[in-house]
Amino acid sequence: MRYVLILTGRDDLTADAVVGELVKRGEYVARYDTADFPTVSRLAVSLTGDGWTGTLTGSRAVRLETVKSVWWRRPNEFRTPDDWPGHARALAVSEARSGLLGVLGSLPVRWINHPSKDAAANYKPVQLAVAARCGLDVPRSVITSDTDHAREFIGAETVVYKGLGGGVLGPAVQRQFLPVVLVSADQVDDGVSGTAHLFQERVDKAYEVRLTVIGDRMFPVAIHAGSEAAQLDWRTDYQSHTYEAVDMPPEVEKRVRRLMDELGLFFGALDFAVTPDGRWVFFEVNPNGQWHWLAVKAGVPLVEAMADALQGEAA
Secondary structure (H helix, E strand, C coil): CCCEEEEECCCCHHHHHHHHHHHCCCEEEEEHHHHHCCCCCCEEEEEEEEEEEEEEECEEEEEEEHHEEEEEEECCCCEECCCCCCHHHHHHHHHHHHHHHHHHHHCCCCECCHHHHHHHCCCHHHHHHHHHCCCCCCCCCCEEHHHHHHHHHHHHEEEECCCCCCEEEECCCCEEECEEEEHHHHHHHHHHHHHCEEEECCCCEEEEEEEEEEEEEEEEEECCCCCCCHHHHHCCCHHCCEEEECCCCCCHHHHHHHHHHHHCCCCCEEEEEEECCCEEEEEEEECCCHHHHHHHCCCHHHHHHHHHHHHHHCC
């Protein structure tokens, strides 16, 4: 009996769809919520000549040597008892991260994606530098905490300001994305010195593309924005979109493959703008980006492709 191990929370519709597809194919699936460790889950492994062997117990007990693939989907933070002192909780979470994730990360199986690769590729400056080296068309960009540098880059134009990370912590201590905004030089003040900021040239868009890469398979879907807000940042107005599967230029496909190889990613959700004259301009790669809504809206077989990959049937 060989298991597909999926690391995610309980409320994950994307994982639900893939689990359903795998079960339909007769696969054994173990879904594990890292928030269960160490309160209701147990790890008991020993080091052998073949690596770590033993049992991870969550909703079911799985022997690590029976795992054939791991999907690092949307794992939650480790949860410790509320009545523990703060320093004890911090230590337990730190040790859990090093211990449990270290053990799982050592498994010589297919990872989608390995957490170390996922974490490294999440740095936007790394993505942009690698994309440029791979020959992708990348917007003129600066990262700066220097007011004069920012104003010099902007000049008489209007440029785009984007968050460098995954968002900010909202009132409920949850991640919220920073929307893209337009900035002119006269709006830049000494507040820029407070942290690092990413400014990019504004790119004229005919439409945008979300490219989902699963192994060697690529699924480009055009996103046609139906509102002014969505033209600037399509995440702000999903209701206005229309979608269609499109073809990707072979040269762009070749450069995307180089990018994914250099970042060590099996999966990625990449964002492009396609200009009125047909240029594909790279914005970013989301190592663990969302994609299920595209499977539904554009009729793209992403659920099936992810199931293929977890079964080991996609390179």
